[in-house]
Amino acid sequence: MLDDSDQRPPATGEEAPPRIGADEWVAQEATRRRGQTGIGGRIAAVWESIPLTKRFGLVLLLLIFAPVVTGSQPFLDLIGLSNDAFILRIGARFLIFAMLAIGLNVVVGYAGLLDLGYVAFFGIAGYLYAYLSSDFIIIGSMKGIHLPTLVSLPLIVLATASVGRLLGLVSLRLSGDYLAIVTLGFGQVFVQLALTATRVRVPWRTRPIDLTRGPNGINRLDEVSLFGFTFETTLQYYYLFLALLVLIFVAVRHLNYSRIGRAWHSIRDDELAAEAMGTPTNRMKLLAFTVGAAIAAVAGVVDAAWQGNVVPVPRYSVLTLINLYAMVVLGGIGSLSGVVIGAFIFTVLPELLRSITLAGFLFYGAGLIGLLALLRPLRRFAVLLAATVAGGLVVKGLVLLIAPGLDIGGSGSGSFLNRLVQSWLVIPESAKSIGNVVVVLAVLTLLTTILVRHRERLFLPLLALSLYLSAFAWETRLALEPAATRIVIVGTTLVVLMIVRPQGLLGKAEVRVT
């Protein structure tokens, strides 16, 4: 499909990008690379001087020894946890999501097929594993089916891949957004059926059958057992997942650099041209769906075995899908290491934000660093910071002079940073209801500041004001609602990242010559 939306000349407007000669971009490649100076640039240069295989080896070693470090006593003392079960769970979840992200990347990143039903394959594999490895199915006197993993895993992967192929058939007829919508529908139907197919009537039985146990899901699944070894602890599963991830990573990487990979890329870039060149587009699209579904199936099976249950919501719902897409796009669509990094960031960041102290440091830290990077010359940043601090102190002084009872000085909770900010702010008694208004005000001021960013006289004062309001909003409201706040932060990160770097962290910018 040749979509004209990407190829428009600039419309009238201030933000029309320099579209003339998209190949000018290519010409600038060298300058951009040279631009990567400073500490970050030097690290990147050293990193890129290491041969590729060694780089992968290094990361792999890091992942292999990570549990050893996190399980060691000094580390646990440092972060103040009694054991590393929590960290291990995050690690294992990261590996599962990395597998899924790689699979999704095959369909979306390589073949360019917008598949919004991807999580359904993950779910189908999970449910199939539940049928084949629990007491759920009772036939005659046999109580449950308990196939060994070596039998059930290939069976399930085969079955799920076939379903993927079937869904892929749709992609032969529909393209672009329409494909996205139908696949989204497929994913929804799966979740809805998993939720509701508890009383299905069949002709050969008088009583309705429960196919899924509804929202509660099926539990008490068998553990994975390979060659007589049964995986039981999260640590063992961590290494199983890691091994599978490496296998999938290497396989997909090879696939990507093979004829098939090149065929996928050509379909993604221009389907008509690819077909005209003799690429078997239909077969390749089906293959992309099949491979993606097979990878999701592997992840689904081991994940279900690790968790010991399958639950339709939220594990197999659109939320997981959104998460996955965020990972793939954040990491850089089409980049294999990028999507793994994206999976890492998106599993670890929300967990870090759970701790409100850490979130506070992140909030103020990221804010200041961001401003430091944006405000050049440095003098402006210094002026802004001084003005904000001074302004806050003046407000505080005035309040103390006129109405000393107004300021109760905050809750005094949180880290030293929070207490410092709280003593700087004027925090009245009914901070909660005022805080709600200030949250909205802070957003409004911040947006206005962005609008007037070219008018220096308005910009800096407004920015100082929005900093003050943001700090107030954080201390009175946001820090008290960590669950919602961390999602707001993740959402903001997504929007900002897309604006700053629409191709993701490691993705290659699209070069289009019109």
Add this chain to the structure above:
Amino acid sequence: MEIFLTLLPQTLINGLTLGSVYGLIALGYSMVYGILKLLNFAHGDIYMIGAYLGYGVFIMLFTEAGALIPTALIIVSMLVVAMVGAGVVSVAVERFAYRPLRYAPRIAPLISALGVSFILQNTVQITVSPRPLSYGSGTLIPRDASFDLGDLSVHASRLLVIGTTLVLMLALTYFVRQTRLGRAMRAVSIDLDAAAMMGINVNQVILVTFFLGAVLAGAAGVLVGIVFLSIRHTMGFLAGLKGFTAAVVGGIGSIPGAVAGGLLLGMAESFTSVYISATFKDAVAFIVLVIVLLLKPSGLMGRPLLQKV
């Protein structure tokens, strides 16, 4: 058969109510898609914002002492505030989250929209309440305020929904067909570049499109609150998904199509929950979607997708 007939009128009315709401939401998706080819996933949350703004007006004007002004006026002011407020939020979203991405790869605005959706939902959760809020069950429109048509009794709130939807759609049709700005909108949706070259202020047209779509969604939010009495900060998700489905079933980009898709979906849902099983009512929307798209890929009233070389 007997049961089928006695349940039929009520099912139709329910379908019409639901369908009106879906249609209103679908219009916003459809108009934005028609112009920018952007799936605005934050649209469902704009609808949620509308519902909450309406709630704000409701508790301000409908105090414990009773209504401060006549009920009809309360409803009108709820609608107006929600529509304008939702419109403003939507315009801000376009300005800050979508416009910088107008020339980015297709998936970037999609992800940005998801981010906006996260922000809107959770900001409402923080600043208003994580619990469902009630539009005061039966206080705004008394429970017994219904009209009898033979055996069928239709509650006033349902008539309100259907009536308001009808008025809004007529107004929208007039706007798009008869006004200068409407003509500009149609021009931009046919060919953005050519329109820009003809001197149409494309940015302005896009802002107006977002505003109008959000106005309709805001109205839908208030109407849903009035009929189903309860709103919550996550309500935008499923409603958005279904409104979007309706837009696609009807043929995305087509205004009458969005309405038709909404009605079809509402009817399908209402009939399924009455005659088959209420548990399947959320799945049926997507089954309808898959069937329609496979039979007619461009939707009921959509223009067929042409491949340009």
